[in-house]
Amino acid sequence: MVYADYTKKETRFIEGIMKRHGPKLDGPMRVFEPACGSGRLLESLAARGHVVHGFDLNKHQVAFAKHRLKAKGLRGRVWRDRLQDFTVPKGARYDVAHCFVSTFKYVDTEAGAVRSLRRMAAALRPGGLLLLGLHLTDYQNSPPDHERWVGRKPGIRVVSDTWSAPADRESRTEAMRTRMRITEQGRTRVEETVWDFRTYSPSELRALLAKVPALRLVACHDFHYDLASTRKVDLAYSDVLLVLRRRGARQG
Template identity: 25%
Template sequence: MEPGSIGLYNDASVYDILHAPGTREEAEGLLRMHDRFVTAKASAKLWLEPACGTGRYLIRLAKKGKRGVGFDIDPGMVEYATARAKRLKLSPRPRFGVASMESFVGDGLVRPGSVRLAYNLINTIRHLESDDAMLGHFEQMRTALAPGGVYLVGISLTVYGLEPPSEDVWEGRRGRTTVRQVVNFVPPVANAGRARRTERVFSHLTIRKPSGEEDRDSTYTLRTYDEGQWTKLLKRAGWSVLGVIDEEGDDVKLTAPGYGIFVLSPE
């Protein structure tokens, strides 16, 4: 994020309002994915979300009786998620802690072999800035998963030199506050080595309240993978692909550039 910018991740309440729409349906999709792919014993009860933000999925899943743990590198997100779960008096109540995607097992939050399902959706994993960071993350996840557990990773794959810039618009509302985000994605024009494997993301937020309107701009980068790079990385990490699915848990044939959820199992 650029110095001095105030982006989406700097304000947990704004983040939560923007991402709330569709949470129920997405959580239902996770339940279907679990029922289809997970074969872990019942003793492995944990559902794990790396980089969980405000914990919206885990809070929804707790209402379905699922025992969840989430972590985020941002203390403000963790504080917000913890307070909301407590306020809702959920049982089981999801637990949240501050941790990075490269180091989260054995810190009192996630025990080795305790996770039946982990999920990391909507390109969040691409915040890891190098293949080494990604390999470290997958090794941590291998340790966390119980036998028969799976890891769901939602990722967009690129085609260098052929993927055009694109724009997404998101909007959420809570009470008398409306949050609108316009996001512009600028992919690398070609794969010219490691230094060029970044997609530039420009975010413009408009926050409307009865007291007035506020605009916030920020920018960040995401690491890019084409199909070959992603396949090679998973092979190096020692993970098998059980399937590629959409948000509802149905099989898809992913054609890059495009987004899919990879159902992964450690070899």
């Protein structure tokens, strides 16, 4: 349920950005989602006729994503894997890969991040797009933060609180904590998760991209998923959505 409010916007954005910057398609779009979570985007893209593949580290998320596709009569391939060293099914080449909402920041080392991006690039056809959405860090101004999100479906209410601690420039980490209060049939349970995100200032992000020359930055948008609004990769706006094209086709 978390992020579900954005799903439609993100789905339309993927389709729109592919028309603008992606390779010419001669069949359904082949979409790849590393760290697909519960599969909300797999479902919405499959429902629009695209071919969807994705993986996640969490086996419960993998099971949930498979189930939700099946329950809707949709096809897709979902498996368990890690961002740092995943493999794709033999022969698979994707038109577009996407990794939104700072998920890439779970990769906790530079070497892991480079490997992950190289693998994403290799999984794309020449000219294919990688859409990478992440929150940038301003080390000079990184106060503790809190976000609340409330979602409802018949019979279930979820209140999700996420806290982030100030970023640490030395270790390139920000400590994160999420608490979900899930109320179902009058009973409430609380699930709490803590983890460290790897941080990226604009220059750290550029330095990472320079290590993956197979990908070229062709545009930058933001978490509003508005095709009409582009950004620079700087601290003027910190929630950036990079459009990276695999080299090898379509210049411009």
